[in-house]
Amino acid sequence: MKLPKFKLERRSTPPLWFQVLTPVIAVAISLVISAIFLLLIHKNPFTAFYYMFYGAIGTKFAFKEMLVKATPLLLTGVAVAIAFVAKYWNIGAEGQLYAGALAATWVGIMNLPLPRAIYILLVIAVGFGAGAIWSLIPGYLKAKFKVDDVVTTLLMNYIMIYIVSALLNGPWRNPKTMYPESITISQNAFFPKLLPHSRVHMGLIVAILAVLFMYFLVRRTKLGFEIRATGTNPRAANFLGINTIRAIILVSIISGGVAGLAGVGEVCGVHYHLIQEISPGYGYSGIVIAMLGRLNAFGVFLAAIYFAIIITGAQMMSRSMNIPPYIADVIQGVTLIVMLAMLLLFEYRIRREK
């Protein structure tokens, strides 16, 4: 008896509607799978999803909170997406975010005698720089010595998170509260609020500019062309005269810098001091957002908003229905896996061998 063999066969060119529909279907399937988990804990998934979306966009207040969450997600999503276009597998946006937050805090608590506009530009610059340096290390190792970037960027996260922890438990510990948190940064480094009676801050504008910047960089500049060529086929790109080493190094700087901005926004726009839990994994969510957005600036924008809705809404859902808030993590995880599976089907089709 012969078992039927299956093999994956590359599709020639997937139709455009397929490309657009893929993420939509991925979201739908992930909601269905999440519903199964909800049923397992005897909760009505429809009610749960209702609360989730109501809690995120149902009221003005909820909508504003969603925007606060969207701000770092947009930035980490863009950071990871730019890196992935060049096939620089930056899993380290989380660490780069912490690096940016650390640098912004450091400059912020110096209480420099600067006007507000200058101070804000300064924290943005040092935050970008810190994230960029933290990403440049693995980027340089990859470009020059072909060191595996997945491993290095991931491990760099832990180093930075523990550096922050060491600072907060040591020299930067707040002397008044004795909590592991820094003192409040200079008021002149606070990001201005965008909407009254809310936490929506200037970081949102920075994030939207980052999305536009990504589109501009990838689609309109020479460097963007080089990045795409390097990411698509590094061997050919090198043969055809593109400096692939330079492209990867520049991408690692830009990607890390943008992730660092997410940290600046959390410190200067939301908390006004540095805490250990400055990010509940925004850097890792950035990976999912970049994939879900198909490494496209507009796609990243939609994916980040979707994630902000899930994260904000999950709080409302868990409060209203007594569901563990971890269900949001489940939805995130399931979305990524479904998306990856969809991408496989998108590139290949399954063929039964005769």
Add this chain to the structure above:
Amino acid sequence: MEKIIEMKNIRKTFLHTIANDNVNFTVYKGEVVSLLGENGAGKTTLMKILYGMYSKDSGDIYVKGRKVEINSPKDAIALGIGMVHQHFTLVKSLTVLENVILGLPSPKGFQLDLISSRKKLLDISKSYGLNVDADAKIWQLSVGERQRVEIVKALYRNIDVLILDEPTAVLTPQEVDDLFKTLNLMKKEEKSVVFISHKLDEVMKISDRIVILRNGIVTGERKKEETNKKELARLMVGREVIEVLHKEKVKVGEPILNVENLSALNDKGVLALKGVSFKLRKGEVLGVAGVAGNGQRELEDIICGVRKPKDGKVYFNGEDITNKTPKEIINMGIGRIPEDRMEDGLILDMPIFENIVIEFYDKEPFSKGILINYPEIEKTARRLVKEFNIKTSSVYAATKTLSGGNLQKVILARVLSQNPKVLIASQPTRGLDVGAMEYIHEKILDTKNKGTGVLLISEDLNEILNLSDRIMVMYEGEIMGIIDRQKEKVNIEELGLMMAGSLKRRRDYETSEI
């Protein structure tokens, strides 16, 4: 003599090419039979059919007089047929002994029987002069030692016929002698060997019988005593020499590309280019003939800037370009049609218009400052698609949607639109249909007539003969001779001997001024 294997009327096609056409091939007991032919003659294909790796389209195989169906290497081994491939199939992190017994049932069931298998391995290596250390890890061994492990592995499976695919390609002369000693010992034990090769000297040295293949057809079968190298060369290359396609007289120009004493390692770290020197002149096509893997790839890579030589220099217009980057080399006016058009020449997942400009997108008017001027690029791409007759629905289509000939035209459009001073064309028509081939030949001749120096590296002898003003033959990283067709007629027998490494015309390139 007893027939061990008989292959009758074997036919095998791959899409549009016929690899084997009604091939008859017999192996007798206790003989070394050589399969001789150029690249792509169908030698390896025929043997992969025998070894169960390819399925034949038609024809029959008899082993010891019995008709058999061989569907996998496992079937072949059960019938007493073993094969050592050009690329070894060993697990690098395991020991020699572990590799040899890998995949075999153990007499002790779940437990490995290392003691008795070690004894059998040592017996084999002793009786056939195959010196191997049973406990060495494969990654510690040299290429020659790994080949011995492969042979031991086959003999351990009690085979009667051993197929060796270009076994000497990776060996040093000393190792070749050792291998031949082993083959002679195998003959004494009444085992048979099929020796695939294109090297005439070795074939004449080791075989009892020689079967010559050309374009998938058997062109001759000779006993060693009844033939000589000249006859074999003719059977192998075997075509009438066509005069140069173009009628125009060459205006011999100044040398523009000057290669001096170039040596280089290949990817395996073996010396593949051994002190090559030649000059390419303006307005000529210098054809580089030779069987693939004789240093052509390394030569191409160095001139294109993607491989560093071990020794020697390349001068372009008197300027040393040996260690320049690909970008610098492109900008100096050296056009490159790479051997591997899918992996080096094009980024298949990017659209056609971007592939057309990828070597000059950074120049005005295609970009300004940091910005790319896409409208200008698209305009130029559309013009070139039209000019070079590239068949596509749109310049925005992914390049991978194009056919082979059109892929090559994209590269041609990119390179020739920059009016290169030197053109390096490597296997420019490999795998293309006749129409595309003629088109590309025409373009190459046009370019030459404009005064460009063309270095044409090709395995296709017809192509070399059709286009070249001078023919340079490479064998094992050396130049065997340069034939200047203005001074002499091409002697096909001599060309064949040079390609098979049996003739070296030193005087030609060592004394002449060019």
